Amino acid sequence: xxxxxxxxxxxxxxxxxxxxxxxxxxxxxxxxxxxxxxxxxxxxxxxxxxxxxxxxxxxxxxxxxxxxxxxxxxx
Numbered sequence: 001x002x003x004x005x006x007x008x009x010x011x012x013x014x015x016x017x018x019x020x021x022x023x024x025x026x027x028x029x030x031x032x033x034x035x036x037x038x039x040x041x042x043x044x045x046x047x048x049x050x051x052x053x054x055x056x057x058x059x060x061x062x063x064x065x066x067x068x069x070x071x072x073x074x075x
Contacts, residue, residue, distance in 0.1 A: 027056055032052050035053065
């Protein structure tokens with residue numbers, strides 16, 4: 001007797017990662033553009049854009065780190 005086991009499709013996970021990448025890129029781009037517009041010269045625009053980009057990176061990494069930390073405490 002053969003038993004067939006249905007395996008999950010990888011497409012929902014791929015779509016979720018792709019969507020997350022698009023949203024992170026859009027958020028980061030928006031932050032950098034906003035930071036660039038805050039400056040009144042090239043130097044201050046670069047500083048503001050750099051800070052805004054760094055904040056976007058930290059924010060993008062904060063949620064996965066929090067979820068992994070909470071998951072680690074539950075197990």
